[in-house]
Amino acid sequence: MPILKKISALSKPMSEKVISQLKYPDYRNLLGTREQVKEHLDVLIQAWVKKREDKIVIMVDELDRCSAGTIVEFFEALQLFLPVESIIHVITINQEAVCYALANSNMHFFDTEIVSNKDKLAFGKEYLEKYITISYQLPHSQNLENYINHLLIDQSENDLNYIFRDSEKKALVEIITEINNSRRINPRELKKII
Template sequence: MFLADNETKVDLLNNEAIAKTIVELLRNRPEQPITVGVHGDWGAGKSSVLEMIEDQLDKNEETLCLKFNGWRFQGFEDAKIALIEGIVTGLVENRPALRKAGDAVKATFRRIDWLKVAKKAGGLAFTAFTGVPTPDQIETLVNGVEGLLADPGKIASVENAKAALATVTDVLKDEDTQTKNVPEEIEAFRKEFKALLKAAGVEQLVVLIDDLDRCLPDTAIETLEAVRLFVFTARTAFVVAADEAMIEYSVRKHFPDLPDTTGPQTYARNYLEKLIQVPFRIPALGDTETRIYVTLLLIGAEIGEDHASFGDLAHSASTDRRR
């Protein structure tokens, strides 16, 4: 018999109370931005808590719940841009009302494209004036900018690299982009995103972020930095599932020059607590809970979690655990 280690909406670990409490917290003041942390060791049931939260929030039409898994994008996409673009794309795809706001949607995606190019242009600028960038670097930079360069492979000199950089600079200063530096672009993006939420008729946007503790340090920090971009955006909430110890490790690796401590806590812990406003920690399983969990897993694998008898058994087990 094979037992899959997958998240589930069926509460086998007695964590439903945590999920319900988080949902009540989110829905209590939907207009207020908030970040919630679901912390626990690997295998504690963090992903299942997110599944239960999503299941409960989906019943409210005025709430839009989106999921993001940074681990899946690792090595393929810039984690910060991937999260930002994923949120906007999810909002557009799930709210037909935005079809009437075509110009606003295009403007928001234009901001995201600007941020993509701006980030990579910085690296190209340094390389272009200190050496010859590789064709792959040029191609990565201009990918998605239609007609910018017909053949990136022809760039084989500092002069050509400078010319390519000038072309990219022109893209960054496009007339459609009203501002010309990253802070102003980010602030403009935030304003446009608020307008999109209003046009979509979304009372609250909830983003569930999973598997952050499986990511490499840079990916984990980039994802958290993207969350920080939305922290003060009204009607936007984040629920981040991660092992606190792994995130602290990522902070130390990403910022190696930080002092070890500042007062009673480490800088790494302070970084996390500045971002996560309300932490929930999943307690470790005891012997009795572990036996009940394994028993339910075996029975569920045999008859299926959708079987009526399994539902009755899971409810009975939950009652016994509470007692």
């Protein structure tokens, strides 16, 4: 028996002998967190989704309030989840803020050092189209007076106790309406102004 083993070992090609002696690294562990997340996600989806038509909805809110770097990282990470048909993503954003953040973080795509806001917005919108399948913008009401009046009420006391005099309220409504005609103001910005 030992002689037969020795003969079979001698008949193996040298390349096979060398390869069998090498220790390969565990490439699966070298792939990193991204691949591990993908594996865990597959396991979770198999556990959660019983029927093919069942869906998991992931809601992302206030992304526009994050730093530009975090916004870019979010969309890079989102690539991991996009191919998964069982997951629906709902992302609520102030599109302008996200577009500027994406453009400012990707200045190497522009030919010049000075980039106009129009170009940044165009770049950001094009970038978002890669990730957002169905876009929906909330309707924008041109009459802000009721909302402004609501914000001007001192909620800590009662609805009739106004912080501002009527003349001040009227002036604020006029100023904000004028600003809104040239630049759309969202409710969060309106609160900050008041």
